[in-house]
Amino acid sequence: MVSENKTLNKVYTAKNHQQLMDAYKEWATDYESDTVNRFGYVAHVASAEALDKVLQDKEAAILDAGCGTGLVGEELVRRGYTAIDALDYSREMLEEARRKNIYRRHLQADLSKPLDFEENTYDAVVCAGTFTYGHVKAHAFDELVRITRPGGIICFTIREGAYEDYGYRQRMIELEQQQAWELLGMENADYLKNEGITCKMCTYQVTG
Ligand SMILES: C[S@@+](CC[C@H](N)C(=O)[O-])C[C@H]1O[C@@H](n2cnc3c(N)ncnc32)[C@H](O)[C@@H]1O
Secondary structure: OOOOOHHHHHHHOOOOHHHHHHHHHHHOOOHHHHHHHHOOEOHHHHHHHHHHHHOOOOOOEEEEEOOOOOHHHHHHHHOOOOEEEEEEOOHHHHHHHHHOOOOOOEEEOOOOOOOOOOOOOEEEEEEEEEEOOOOOOOOHHHHHHHHEEEEEEEEEEEEOOHHHHOOHHHHHHHHHHOOOEEEEEEEEEEEEHHHOEEEEEEEEEEOO
16 A cells, blocks of 8 residues: 555554554544545545435434544434444544534444444444554454344445455455345445545445
């Protein structure tokens, strides 16, 4: 991965979880102005749109997994959704999300580990910008499937490049073969527009 931007590089080249969390700790207050205004980040809009396309119920229980500062939550609220929970491992990013007063709950948790939720807790899970270099690995899909009810929706972005290289594609196909989820849509979409970087915008339905 090549980026000339130092902030992005720090996040994308973190060698371990601690380095990644340190990078987000430093970035939390400037994250939105950097990512949206400077780099042209649009994955939060694409993710909310993708979910809204298939989700009918505005009261659906939605988990914003890897919520960061709450950009996706804002987009969902704008579209009328009222029951959104926020989850992120970075205390500082989660704190920014909490300030927005748009989420029901704010949970600090690691998406790479088993999550402290019952099976079928959510009608939908949305995860923007988090399946990428050095962040959350492909096995995290399994937990997202477990906590989403049968018939529920999982929408996520995968940064270009990381899709093939980081085992995401393989695990997505395996879960289809195991009939854990069914692909509703996968499109190439803008990700960091000003950097010319795209993503896969994926929508799955959990099978029962
Ligand atoms: C690029 S940001 C995206 C944030 C938000 N979804 C958005 O669209 O603006 C990635 C987020 O994933 C979080 N993250 C990275 N690894 C994580 C993990 N293992 N568990 C939970 N959150 C994680 C980071 O703390 C960060 O807030």
